[in-house]
Amino acid sequence: MVKIKEENGQFIVYxxxxxxxxxxxxxxxxxxxxxxxxxxxxxxTLITDNQEDVPNGLRD
Structure with a gap:
């Protein structure tokens, strides 16, 4: 919650x-x-299905 109060000529944001x-x-x-x-x-973020870091291009 945000409040603004005037104190001594300054506007204080709480x-x-x-x-x-x-x-x-x-x-x-x-x-x-x-x-x-x-x-x-x-x-x-676009998530792409890439083939890197997979041995022999096979997936589980």
């Missing part, structure tokens, strides 16, 4: 109750908070 970062503007704090709540994108 992630799971702990201070994650502080910014001079609310816009910067909101941008940081949005990035903290996004899941990383998964890269797709």
């Amino acid at each position: 992630v799971s109750g702990a201070i994650a970062a502080s910014f001079p503007t609310k816009t910067e704090a909101e941008t940081f908070a949005a990035k903290q709540t996004q899941y990383p994108t998964q890269e797709e």
Whole structure:
């Protein structure tokens, strides 16, 4: 959970109750908070069926 609080002229971003970062503007704090709540994108990997490392080309 992400929260933003203004304290002493700084915008403090809390992630799971702990201070994650502080910014001079609310816009910067909101941008940081949005990035903290996004899941990383998964890269797709193509798995190929190759024949290397198989003696005599035979498989079990």
